[in-house]
Amino acid sequence: MKNIKIILLLLLLIVSTVFAKKIIKEDVDLNIMSQKAQKENKHLLLYFKNNECPSCRKLEKFIFLNRDVRKQIAKHFITVKINIYDEENIIYKDFFDSKLQFSKYLNISFYPTILFMDENNDLVYTSKGYKMKSKFKKILQYVNSKSYLDVDFITYQTKK
Numbered sequence: 001m002k003n004i005k006i007i008l009l010l011l012l013l014i015v016s017t018v019f020a021k022k023i024i025k026e027d028v029d030l031n032i033m034s035q036k037a038q039k040e041n042k043h044l045l046l047y048f049k050n051n052e053c054p055s056c057r058k059l060e061k062f063i064f065l066n067r068d069v070r071k072q073i074a075k076h077f078i079t080v081k082i083n084i085y086d087e088e089n090i091i092y093k094d095f096f097d098s099k100l101q102f103s104k105y106l107n108i109s110f111y112p113t114i115l116f117m118d119e120n121n122d123l124v125y126t127s128k129g130y131k132m133k134s135k136f137k138k139i140l141q142y143v144n145s146k147s148y149l150d151v152d153f154i155t156y157q158t159k160k
Contacts, residue, residue: 028080028099029091030121037078038119043143045077046115048103050084053111055130063136072137076144077116084111093121116143124148 030044037044047064049056063069073079082090082099090102097105106115106123116125125143127136138157142148147156 025088027089027091027096028082030080030117031091031093033078033080034117034119034121037117040078041119043077043119043124044115044117044121045073045079046082046117047079048082048084048108048111048113048115050111056112059112059130063131063133066133069133069137069140072140072144076140114139118146125153 030046033044036042049060064073082102084100084103086099089096089098092102092105095102095105103109103113108115110128112128112130114127115123116127118124125139125148127139131139139153142153142156151159
């Protein structure tokens with residue numbers, strides 16, 4: 001009888017833990033994040049990835065883990081990592097649905113894709129695929145300096 005009580009207690013604990021994790025999942029509210037970006041004078045950096053993407057892993061390992069890049073991102077951007085297979089929903093303007101549906105809503109079909117949004121939640125630049133560190137840092141500078149208001153990235157790149 002004592003063993004049955006212990007087994008039942010363990011099952012109850014496992015079920016309640018799984019149930020709690022389902023309840024605790026938090027939606028990603030880009031509207032609130034853009035307000036924070038506005039207060040901090042930053043841009044949003046939305047990193048779209050999926051679990052099977054070798055280029056995503058390469059980007060994370062060689063670019064996002066680089067100390068100089070991390071420092072630049074932390075100083076000028078609010079980063080949102082969006083794994084399209086995660087369960088949480090995205091809230092963006094009037095959009096509310098899964099991360100996968102959000103990527104479809106934005107016509108993203110290639111990973112990794114990085115979107116940069118300004119403080120008004122408007123898309124200002126898109127980067128698709130893996131980029132070498134030097135080019136990625138130029139993209140960060142381009143967006144941070146708001147050069148997208150005056151020139152396209154190709155023109156910006158040739159001037160710098």
